[in-house]
Structures are given as C-alpha cells and as structure tokens.
Amino acid sequence: MALQLGLVGLPNAGKSTLFNALTRARAAVAPYPFTTIEPHVGVVTVPDRRLDALANLIHPEKITPTTLEVVDIAGLVQDAHKGEGLGNQFLGHIRNVDAIAVVVRCFHNPDIPHVSTELEPRTDIATLELELALADLETVEKHQEKVRTASKAQKGIRGRTAASRPGARAPGGRPPCPDP
Numbered sequence: 049m050a051l052q053l054g055l056v057g058l059p060n061a062g063k064s065t066l067f068n069a070l071t072r073a074r075a076a077v078a079p080y081p082f083t084t085i086e087p088h089v090g091v092v093t094v095p096d097r098r099l100d101a102l103a104n105l106i107h108p109e110k111i112t113p114t115t116l117e118v119v120d121i122a123g124l125v126q127d128a129h130k131g132e133g134l135g136n137q138f139l140g141h142i143r144n145v146d147a148i149a150v151v152v153r154c155f156h157n158p159d160i161p162h163v164s165t166e167l168e169p170r171t172d173i174a175t176l177e178l179e180l181a182l183a184d185l186e187t188v189e190k191h192q193e194k195v196r197t198a199s200k201a202q203k204g205i206r207g208r209t210a211a212s213r214p215g216a217r218a219p220g221g222r223p224p225c226p227d228p
C-alpha cells in the first residue's frame with residue numbers, strides 16, 4: 049500500500065497549489081479561505097536512483113516504482129479544537145495519513161487574506177502544532193474516560209461475583225449459615 053502524505057496548513061497557505069504541482073491534478077485553488085473541504089487524493093510515482101541502478105543490472109521486463117499518495121486536507125485555524133473555522137472535522141483525514149507535511153504561507157499578497165496581517169511562518173507552524181497537540185490531548189482524555197468507565201464496570205462485576213461465592217460475607221452482613 050502506498051504511503052500517504054497529508055498536506056496540512058492554515059487556510060490560503062497554498063496547500064492545493066502545492067498538491068496540484070506535485071500530482072498534476074486540478075484541485076480548486078482560490079484566493080479565499082476554506083476552498084478545500086473534502087480532501088483531494090493524488091498519486092505520484094517516487095523517483096528512486098537505486099531502482100534505476102538495479103534495473104540496469106538485471107533488466108527486468110517491468111519496472112514498478114513505488115508510489116506516494118498525497119492528500120490535500122482542509123485548512124485548519126487557531127482554536128479549531130473549540131470549533132473555529134471548520135472545527136475538528138478535518139482531524140479524521142489527518143489521522144488517516146502516515147505522515148504530514150506542514151505548508152506555511154511565505155508569500156505576500158494583500159488580495160489573498162491571511163489569518164494575520166504579518167507574514168510569520170514560524171508563528172503559523174506553532175499555531176498548527178498546538179492545534180494538533182490539543183487534538184491529541186482530546187483523544188487521550190476520551191480514551192482515559194473510556195478506560196475509567198470500563199474499569200468501574202469490571203470492579204462491579206468482580207464485587208458481585210465474590211459476594212455470590214459459597215461462604216462469602218455480604219458487604220456489612222453476616223456469613224451465610226452452614227447447612228444443618
């Protein structure tokens with residue numbers, strides 16, 4: 049199965065432009081935020097000099113280079129974990145990929161809105177990393193809650209099983225009378 053690479057970044061950073069350049073696809077590119085909502089997937093073959101060298105040695109009938117699936121994902125904004133922008137709905141797409149490439153805006157153009165008036169790629173990276181970390185935290189907290197509930201239920205079952213064993217003392221009660 050091909051490795052999947054997700055393009056992640058703030059809106060209008062140029063993700064779809066890069067996606068089109070990599071895959072020669074025609075994903076919509078527009079000067080307004082959240083142009084991409086549903087992810088675009090494109091497949092590119094990966095050039096590998098080692099494969100060429102091997103092919104020159106053994107002359108196979110067919111050469112099949114490995115492929116990379118590039119996924120153009122919807123833009124994410126600060127406080128997405130609180131529902132800002134498109135909220136957290138893009139996270140499922142990010143979770144499904146094997147690797148992410150963070151795309152940050154490095155071009156000036158007053159006609160293409162950016163989240164801040166300044167061009168600050170480092171701040172943009174920090175914003176993206178924080179949103180991803182907060183999303184991870186949410187996942188961990190949800191899992192913790194599930195484990196806590198399951199553990200409580202398990203304790204309840206164990207308690208009931210112990211109480212029903214012959215000779216067991218009911219909580220706070222007397223041991224059952226022996227048979228005459």
Ligand SMILES: Nc1nc2c(ncn2[C@@H]2O[C@H](COP(=O)(O)OP(=O)(O)OP(=O)(O)O)[C@@H](O)[C@H]2O)c(=O)[nH]1
Pocket residue numbers: 057058059060061062063064065066076077078079080081082083084085122123124155156157160
């Ligand atoms: N000058 C300049 N413009 C660019 C560059 N990359 C993208 N653009 C323009 O920026 C606008 C937004 O580009 P997109 O590729 O749609 O950006 P995006 O990150 O996919 O945006 P969303 O899907 O809305 O999150 C388009 O008008 C592009 O033509 C660049 O490197 N330089």
Ligand SMILES: [Mg+2]
Pocket residue numbers: 063064065076077083084120
């Ligand atoms: Mg896009």
